[in-house]
Amino acid sequence: MTYCVGISLEQGLVFVSDSRTNAGVDHIATFRKLHVFGVPGERIIVLQTAGNLATSQSVISLLQQRLNGEGVNLNNVPSLYQATTLVSETMREVMARDGNGVMMQGVDLSCSFIVGGQVNGEAAGLFNIYPQGNFIAATEDTPYFQIGESKYGKPVLDRSLDNSSSLQHALLTALISFDSTIRSNLSVGMPLDVLVYNANSLQVPNGFRVTQDDPYYQGIRQQWGEALQRTLLELPPAPGQYLG
Template sequence: MTYCVGMRLNAGLVFLSDSRTNAGVDQVGTFRKLSVFEIPGERLMVMMTAGNLSISQSIRQLVAELKTDDGHSIWTAPNLYEAARILGQAVRQVHARDAQALSEFGIEFNVSMIFGGQIKGERCRLFQIYSAGNFIEARDENTYFQIGEAKYGKPIIDRVVTPATSLDDAAKCALISMDSTLRSNVSVGLPLDLLVYESDQLALTHFVTIDDRNAYFQMIRNTWGQQLKSVFEGLDAPVWNAAPGMADNVLHAANTINQPVRVTPPGGTAPASAHGPLQTLSQQFHDGQQ
């Protein structure tokens, strides 16, 4: 499996991908999923892929060579939108060539991509491309895309990242998002590829491959876990059966009636009995308020 995240910010772009493609008991596959298309001083574009590895590799090879009917390629497209269209066309060509044969072997045509960068004369742009070759573009209200195992790393990005976030903070947030995913899903794994692009540079400036010896990522993993635990322990435990409004941590106020949905057993399977009041977690606390 895979986890990749791309962010479009006022200051530039951040891309982060893992490299695991198989997490079987006796076979762990590692393939890099981030590719750079660069003409220094004129354009820099980044593609990250998730899904079937053979499909994504075919698309990467084809898009580097493909020309449209009007003669444009990803190397000469006048803007990122046209470059994304060329990538979508490559997806459809690979689908037309391989999808039927894959289907006969029970293999779904499954691929998704994050594609972004900057071409001279326009701002940074970011797209998510689907298996049908269609795509959407990141806007200020939705400034990032994820592909692959996205759910574990999403909450921290939603809470932190805005268009005004600095590149360094966005990179830090992306690494925390990846760490959350690594801890919860064995199908995502090191090493990671991190690319940070500053607007208008039109060349690769900040790139690093991160393995388990990277000091900064190890600091992120250790410190983030410790800080989360510290924050958790600093939150008050819930109070049950308390007077309303007496504290912020009242979960259940006294004299309120809450009952679960009860399933009635068939006749004769259990002795009839009246349900007493639900047991509370802090009866002592409530008794002390009398």
């Protein structure tokens, strides 16, 4: 499984992805699920992937190989909407190539993507591509998307994120959401890949890899856990009728 979060805010975009893949509990590996395309000063396009690794890797490879070709590619599409369409078309191409019914033996080839970024001349944006290839855009009302193992880490995002949150607050909230997920589900694991984009900067940051022993991540995990314990202990006990 996988867990990725992409967040769209007035101030910019925040992306966090885990890096664990598994095909059964005895076939676990680390693969990057956050991929950055872009031309500094002109565009940045960030992709996060969940689902079948063979499909998503092929999609990323084809998108990269075609950057230097003459056709439409992520370095020349005129909008983020069209970049998302291109990712979707590439996914359908790979699934059509690999999805031979006789050979697939019931294996699900599908995957999902989060596509976020900014192309010069338009606002930053964030899209979620479904396994069927259609997609939706984040809005002020729904400023984040999750793909993969999304349920464990959803409550903390629902409680504390909105479109006007700062990049720092959104990053922190996303990291806590990952901690909750990793504690409860073995199929999501460290290290995490993080990328923060400042709206309208048109910079292409490298992003940062958060390892298991990263002191900042360790610190906030511990402080968060202790604060939750303390809060639970401070809440008033239930009145008598609850115990009747």
